[in-house]
Amino acid sequence: MDCPSCEQQFWTRDSFETHWENFHQSTEGALVAEVLGCHHCGERRMDRLDWLEPDMEEIQCQSCMAVSTP
Numbered sequence: 001m002d003c004p005s006c007e008q009q010f011w012t013r014d015s016f017e018t019h020w021e022n023f024h025q026s027t028e029g030a031l032v033a034e035v036l037g038c039h040h041c042g043e044r045r046m047d048r049l050d051w052l053e054p055d056m057e058e059i060q061c062q063s064c065m066a067v068s069t070p
Contacts, residue, residue: 004041004048004063017042040066 001010003019010016020042030046031037037044038061052058052067060067 001041004043013042036070038064038066039068040064 001013001016002008003010003016005020008019010019031044032046032049034044036049036059038049038059041061041064043049043061043063048062050060050062052060058067058069
């Protein structure tokens, strides 16, 4: 798993999430609630999560391109 904000790579989701929370997410813009964040990579930056039309019921993460329903 690659960090979307730097070149660091991780073997486990836990190690990536710890890195993400400590080094990037808190300093890179407005955050959405955890429940609205990407279920795949943990992305919570508002400008990296797009509601998909036409129903606006799914969110696509622009960091990992995963689509999820909050």
